[in-house]
Amino acid sequence: MKHRYLYFFCILLASCNPHLDIPDLYEAPLYIDRYVAIGDMYSAGTINKGWTYDGKPGMSEQGQEYALAALLASQFQQFRYFEFTQPLVTGTTGNQRLAYYEQAFCPSLPAIDSISWDTATVAWTQLNWQEDLDNLAVPGLRMRDWATTDPSAPVSPIFQQMAGSGKSYADYLATNPADFYTVWLGMEDILYAAAAGMAFPDRKPLDGDAFAAEMKNLLLSLASPDGKPRIVVGLLPDVTNFPYFRKQAYRWQENTGCLVSFSDIFIQTANEGIRVATAEDRILLPARYWIGRIVPGGKQGLDLSHPVPDSLVLDRDERQQVQQLIQSYNNGIRATVESLERQYPYTSFALASLDPAFTEIVEGGLRLDGLILSTDYLLGDVFSLDGLTFSPRGNALVANLWIQAINQTPGFRAKVPPLNLANYPGVLFP
């Protein structure tokens, strides 16, 4: 009798895993023949860039593996496989690395970190791709020069390697038709000026109307009256909340043992001359190595005669200016997409925004899958060492927000599964 029970139990052992129905992936599929990503460093996979904002270093195979466009492609490929080729950089063109990190002994003190530089193992000019590329995002690409053919002002050195010289980005796009596009441009227009404290007149970004006009031209070149391309256009987040623009750094902290004292930081502003920094100003991340150095007659940044230069500060007026610019760019994107939707009823558009998730990240932390995502430098999990580009985990989060936008846009009729954030690293600690 007993062995019968055992036999019965064995059947139960094999059969009694609780059952849950997996939703049918193909109930609302997204079939793509060719996906082309159009964008700047935020789509290309730039990570741990340099402090100097020159659009060059920061490309590495590791970064590209987790590029926003590559992560999106990997989710789309679940429905039906298609090639998605990236201009892979073997080695690095120069990346930052967290070389040292130590939590201060006193709980009230900040951690000590040290960023070192991995020098380039590959030169831009050596880069060469024979195959057709699908991730056409170019680090350093700005909306303002997407159509330029001026060889003296190339879009970006990496673009020349991708497309050859004498071609505008617009020309290059025309030879790369696809049925699915992501477009995220404008961030580098803003950052080219803002990451240098709006200090250089020649880096002045396009105004809102000019940006909208260029965006319209770009989108017009993709939409076609007969075909049915699907286009996801990204709105711009408030970049002044990125950790590069340091929120809590407006006072200088000096530590003697566990005693902390604060002193004012003097900044050179655009409109108000030299003044003491306030909580509304943003001291830029590179200034951490500049402020406090002893110079004849004082310390850099800590007295009236040695203010932090305008290029290392985004003062409150400049910050407001940047925020208004971002808003006008976003208004331009929205208006353009709305008008094109009417003009091209067969082209599906989706607008992808990082908000409201990004607002939560800025305002104290977004909790997801056991993570606490914030704009904290190094520990916030969202941004890489440069404080501007996203960490792989940050890219996965952005990809999920884009996927959410696709899923919520009726025209796409798709339900794309999101990425699992725990699988993607934040900052790597030594």
Next chain:
Amino acid sequence: MLCFAFLGAAPRFVVAQIPVGSVPLRLSGGIHPGMAGAATAMPAGAEGVWTNPATLTWQPKSEIIFGTTLIRPATTYLAETPSVYLDTTFTNLITPIYLALCWRPGNGSKSTKWAYGLGINSPFWNFTRWPENWKGRLVVEEYSVRTLFVEPTVSYRLTQRLSIGGGPLIALGNWFEKKALSYVSTSGEPTYAEHNAIGSGAGYNLSLYYRASDKIALGLSYRSKISLQVIRGEARFLVPVSLSPDFPDQNFESVLTFPAQLTGGLCYMPSSRVSLDLDIEWLQWSKADSTFVNYDQQTLYVRNRTWSGSFQDVIAFRMGIQYNLSELLSVQTGFSYSPTPVPRAYLSPAFPDANRVRVAAGLRWNITPKISVDGSISQEFTGERTGFLTGTGFGGTYASTITALNLGLRYGF
């Protein structure tokens, strides 16, 4: 040392899970596991130590039972749509043992009003282990609760119909939790936190048994709340070298609480062959839902915490039937329904509880008048339940089963 001020950073605690993590299993014993645990108003032999100590005086002879239960818990997780992520816990067989002794001085002669009992079992046991790379690994990867209760009881017959029983509950327990940490090292090694604790606690049980007639009996049993105070708690962290000063391996204090249970039972015996028992049980989970973790050495990351799971008191139902086929063989079957105390906002992958339904069947084979073999099988399952764990941003749908095979021996003397 000169640095920027770094104020108001988001909190980044090492969040240990809510360590409230097992429902009473009711799988130790010879007969009542086959009746889905329903035996509060039925003299069931030595296992009355657990079901209702007052019934021990109705035991004609002394007896001892012992055995083991093979328990296989399993949980399946499905992420929120549109995700198609599905994972299942590892299949592990847990094998708590049990032993119960009923000693009737004078061998149950009518003049003896006393009976003494001793029970050793594991009334609470939980084992949840998710795959290493599963989606919720930053919330929990492995969580287990093991207990060992020792219950000496005494039972006394007050009148011809009424008896009382009770005794202290002495409990030992072990609680283990492992979760991955979000920090990633340049070397690519996994990072995680482990909390391992051994605790002890004490409580009591009190019970009544009233034989209203030949056919009707009533039982009432109260088992107090038990809080296991951690005797030794060890926290171990594996993190990148640069972060290791902030994650010192160390000891911690904590408490693990199991709820008080008040059970009322009604037994109907239409003939000498058939006993039907109906139990209604109140579990005071609202007083067993909070805990704390106090570390010896707090750091910026490793912080003391307190939790409350906002659990609700619940009322569970059980029904069981025993049928004596012959002198040699009796069979049992039963059914129980236990609502979950866990609200949807505290549904943790460590303890993804839901309303539970159990069906059970068992038999006792009396090989000789003194020696019997017990066997029972039960299957408990929950429906699908969707919820999230407040504070972690982790949610999804869970379904669980517990399959159990109980094997034991009885020796009467």
